[in-house]
Amino acid sequence: MAQSPTWSAPLLTAMALLAGCTASTIDSPAVAVAVMDHEGAPLGSVAVAPSCDPAVADAVRRGFALLHNMTYTAAEAEFASVLEEDPECGIAHWGRAMSFVHPLWPDVPTAEQLKLGAEILAEAREADHLSALERSYVEALAAYYEEAGSRTEGERITGFWEGWSRTAAAFPEDREAQLFLALAEIARATSSANRVADQIAAGQRAEQVLQEIPDHTGALHYIIHAHDLAELAERALPAARTYGEVAPDNSHALHMTSHIFTRVGQWDESVRYNSRAADAGLQNPVNGALAFDYLHAVDYLVYAALQRGDDVFAHRIRSDVEALEGPIQNHPASAYALAAVPVRIALERGDWASARTLPVRQPEDFPWDGYPQFEAMVHFARGLGAAREGAVAEAQAALAALQTLREAAGGLPIQYDWATQVEIQEMALAAWLAYMGGEIETGIQGMADAAELEATTVKNPVTPGEVLPAGELLGDMLALENRHAEALEAYEAALSRTPNRLNSLIGAARAARAMGDEQRADTHYRAILSMAVPEARLEAIAEARRVAGGA
Template sequence: MSPLTRIASLLLCGVAGSALAQTTDPADLGEVSFETSCSEAGAAFERGLLLLHHMMYRQSATAFHEAAAADPDCAMAEWGIAMTKFHPLWPGGPTPEETVAGRAAADRLAGMDAGSDREAAYIGAVLAFYEGEDTPYRERLANWAAKQRAIADAHPDDPDAQAFASLAQLTAAPRGAEAVPDLIEAGERMDALREDAPGHPGAYHYAIHAYDHPALADRGLEVARAYLTIAPDVPHALHMPSHIFTRLGLWEESIDLNKRSAQAVLRQSGGDVIVDHYPHAIDYAVYAHLQLGQVEAAREILAAMEAYVNLEDIFGTAYAAAAAPSRIPLEEGDWATAARLPSVLHPAVTWERYPQAVAIRWFAKGLGAARSGDVAAAEDALGELAKIGKVLEERNAGYWLALLDAQRKGIEAWIAFDAGDREAATALMREAADIEDRVGKAPVTPGHVLPARELLGDLLAEIGDTGAAVEAYEAVLRMSPNRRRSLEGLGRLAGQ
């Protein structure tokens, strides 16, 4: 066990009883002003709402439960509980346990007196998400988003209505370049909200999500740094600026904040579970360390994360637990090690729930095998990805199915290259790159585990098409400034 692993283990053991340390005081969370008809739930409701805007869903639910216990007739407390059981911008959807808890809250809420027309509108929006047990998740989100945005239109002076309207718009926005108009509108709404409510967490948080796009990242730098001033010890608030730092290639700042975020999670963990903000921050930090060539540092923080057996069983954990270990050999071009990555993943996660995360591991193994000459192993990986593809089709996971298509084409391209078919290899790799560029990255990741367009640059360089390889690497750097592998690829080509 490395020193960092030991330190992290001791840190968690030493704070098992300090759950939610530093986040129970609303003064450390920002400011909201949300009038309700509840007589006794005020402080707990306010804390829950603040944490909800920070996307600290588990902690927010605890506060809303406290509000419901203090005032059993408070419909908005049940609204808050129901809101914490789905997470609009997070990929993967709610867990089965969250779905059950959310439906229970919605059932209670449906029979309660809303208290006012405004509160009834908020309640109607969350109930729209839970209507129809067989309604697909994306359709549920769209139903909630439409009603949530309507609240902002009806209540233009309600800061929370404006904040949730931007969250709803981001939720319903398309992927890739087509998202830009929606992202600008959602971000500018939050820029305006900061003028009127400078302490409102949503005005910072949702603006960062809006500007987490290659075309808009410059707009997010000021607000990213400002977010830290209103929530100095909230794990997700500490992490969120790194979305912008990653887009701009500010690796040292990303490492610093993600380490602070991870440490805050460990300090505030109650010992039963380590929430997914911890592995999420570690994945971002691993990525940033690798861009600086700090491979051992990346390995140490990854080992610390993997030592914990009580990580939260949720998609954010699954993604990080699959992606972070795969990034290291892929970023280093250690193809043989990538091919030997274990097919068994972290035991804390129920992996059949998250096939899109499992696909990352098989992509890494398949690409590593293909690029190290083990065609049989690469074909085996393609077979596993084909099985995962069938599951994703059954679940209507269109975004992840598109990425899976790009992953398969990437492996197939290098198999074709190994067989001497340069034309097929180039065509497949271009198709993979075009797919990734079109769909963009999900908020859960600092970037694709190994960008297909960068792999296209590698392939073109191997073929000897220097001009096209330079174009590919430069295209990657326009999307991801200061990416080490693309910079090094350009350096190698310049030295020829």
């Protein structure tokens, strides 16, 4: 369960200033106000009553909505525009500093941003327009920036959680503070031994706000993130289906719905919302560069299309991506999608010849040095393709590259353990090298070890799922040895983690059928038929139609 915060010494003064802040400090909670972007499109509602010049109140609310939608660059710009009109608006200074902190994303503030954020908060403290509630917001965020350069991101996130815990306790009726605490709780749960329980608690906090404000953009967003685990995702389906309509032109909001659709294997809805998200991302560049929102949505879109057997669509998207003209926003989600899209298409279809020749570091002008964990996916695909085609030297070279990239990933200043993800790929490739070299039991044991390690990890939100799950690869290896009962167990274990994956479903159906378990096979075949597009021409889907569909 979530622990009570322990306050660091530099926060004690701020706590003393806020000691008298109870529910009576605010006459009444801020009313919910529907927010629009500059083009008049809805962004959802927030409950903010800024103490600044009334002329900038709508812009402040817009900044809050953009923060909750994690449209951070636009949020900073919005708060900066407020300061042009009212330089003494303390909450706008806070908003600028808040826009640098992305607790659930795979990036961290630069050293320059950490320094600037602390300086901005110092200006906020001196602003003439700063209520007691707003001052507590400043101090909550200051707990992240305190001595930021000498702390890890995990330590800064702990400070962020401590700060918002203090503010939420001092102002329990303030819905925004409760939601920022929920955000902090989700971020902190990433490294918690009680992750599921902690994320459930964070989700419940957000749900309490949603009961009062059914279109609150932050409540909907954080409910989705809190339930972005295989065992929790079903609970967030109503929020997912609402969020995309509350902010219907916001790329990130549209995409976020698919975190839940992906977790439960509802590919039609993932395709629908990510198509809209990609269109919105393409139309809204960031500082003149193609927004990562487009590429992030595209990766989820390709993943969903491949599960439906819609290969024509997946290849068309890949062609669109390869035809892009830069610049491309330098962001982890951009790097991940650029690497993952071609890898997925080759590996999902067992196109080993294409996999082994995938180009590395494409496009060439993207800053790949900062993303060894994502470059590793391409080497994994090249190595697996080479191993499956008997090109031992190529596979060994890819394995050596993975070892180097794993070490580099281990040195990244981020919370998520990408080094373990690269290690799983490394183990899987080594297992297939052994297996294809005739060391059958060594290969199977190595693949089982990789699957066991994978089962202890939680996927990062930047990805819809592994480019090929280790559990599924274990099933494939066992199936080649006609060890059907073990293969079925491996495929169904993979399906419990990633429901409705096409390759796991067809593998499970074939294994069950080979065992004579026609009922179990029929269940998996029918799952394939329920999600396949009519124009799908894959052999796996044709087989499902023959066996279970009457074709």
